[in-house]
C-alpha cells in the first residue's frame with residue numbers, strides 16, 4: 232500500500248499510464264511506484280531503468296506472472 236500525509240502534494244490523473252501493465256524486465260515507461268497485479272507487492276522504478284525481473288518474488292500458480300502497474304507517478 233502507498234501512503235501520503237499531505238494531499239496538497241498529489242494530483243489525481245486520468246493518464247493511461249495507470250492502465251498499462253509493464254512486464255518484468257521491461258524498460259520502465261514512467262518513474263514512480265509500481266504494484267504487482269498478482270500479489271500487491273510494490274516497488275519503485277525510474278523511467279528508462281529496468282523493471283524488476285520475473286524472479287523478483289515468487290507467486291502461487293493462481294497469482295500468475297508478475298505484471299507491474301503504475302500506482303503513483305511523478306515527472
Ligand SMILES: [Zn+2]
Nearest residue numbers: 267269270272
Ligand atoms: Zn507479485
